[in-house]
Amino acid sequence: GESVGLHLPTLSVQEGDNSIINCAYSNSASDYFIWYKQESGKGPQFIIDIRSNMDKRQGQRVTVLLNKTVKHLSLQIAATQPGDSAVYFCAENTSGTASKLTFGTGTRLQVTL
Amino acid sequence: DTAVSQTPKYLVTQMGNDKSIKCEQNLGHDTMYWYKQDSKKFLKIMFSYNNKELIINETVPNRFSPKSPDKAHLNLHINSLELGDSAVYFCASSQGVRPQHFGDGTRLSIL
Numbered sequence: 174g175e176s177v178g179l180h181l182p183t184l185s186v187q188e189g190d191n192s193i194i195n196c197a198y199s200n201s202a203s204d205y206f207i208w209y210k211q212e213s214g215k216g217p218q219f220i221i222d223i224r225s226n227m228d229k230r231q232g233q234r235v236t237v238l239l240n241k242t243v244k245h246l247s248l249q250i251a252a253t254q255p256g257d258s259a260v261y262f263c264a265e266n267t268s269g270t271a272s273k274l275t276f277g278t279g280t281r282l283q284v285t286l
Numbered sequence: 287d288t289a290v291s292q293t294p295k296y297l298v299t300q301m302g303n304d305k306s307i308k309c310e311q312n313l314g315h316d317t318m319y320w321y322k323q324d325s326k327k328f329l330k331i332m333f334s335y336n337n338k339e340l341i342i343n344e345t346v347p348n349r350f351s352p353k354s355p356d357k358a359h360l361n362l363h364i365n366s367l368e369l370g371d372s373a374v375y376f377c378a379s380s381q382g383v384r385p386q387h388f389g390d391g392t393r394l395s396i397l
Contacts, residue, residue: 181327207385216290216376216388217329260327272317272383273342276329 181260183281192250196263196277201244203265207274208237208248211260220248220261250282258284289313290389292377298395299367306363307392309377317341318360319386320352321376329376335360364394372396 186192198206204225209217223230223237223246230237236249246263260281264274290311299305311318319342320332334342335354349365360377374393378386 205383209388211327214390216378216390219385219387222385262329266383272380272386273331273334274386275331279327279329 181279181281183283185283185285186253187285188253188255190253192248192253192257192282194248194250194261194280194282196246196248196280198244198246198263198265198277199275200265200267201241202267203275205266206237206239206246207264207266208235208246209262209264209276210257211262211279213259217262253282253284255284255286258282290377290379290387292375292389292392294392295390296393296395298397300397301367301369303367304363304365305367305394306361307375307377307394309360309362309389311358311377311379311387313379313381313387314358315379315381315387316357317380318354318357319378319380320360320362321378321388323374323376323391325373333360333362367394367396369396 207222208220210220211217221232221235221237223239228239234251238247260279262279263277266274292309317336319334323329332346333352337357338354351363354360374391376391377389380386
């Protein structure tokens, strides 16, 4: 399940299940969105991106959905694996702001065996 | 073949000291960044340089001074370190509006 508290929101899923990580972004003028994965002791690693003229984009085992009406972004991971355990961040960018990314608060994904 | 490399990986020092963190990217990107990640994992941009020119300077104390000797390097110097400076500092680079590539961070601990 998903929980929000003083610590990072955490999503626990069983290996093999699908994961959905949600993100509410802040700026209605944002037109480019990125999902990053951060493993312990590492920097954020690019997963997938989407521009505001699209509402869905698929990669390998990952899908990003964008709902501009409610300023919501989600990352779906199919057949979640132990190696998917990490903190996931959404980030938004407004063109013309020199590629300044604004990051969301992050969600920790825990994959249980 | 590390794309964005930072040194040192760990930095432990006392309050009041001055320290520097170095960053190099071998991706040929024009833009480099410094981010600060706090203990709650919140990641916030501090500075951005494009071709050695400062283009983003968020509300960061004057004690933090970035320097870009060339477009492949962006260093961060911090004067008079304070307890609140303890964090993980990430360097990143990008080309145009393409995704930013991050280094693995420098964990700064102030005693």
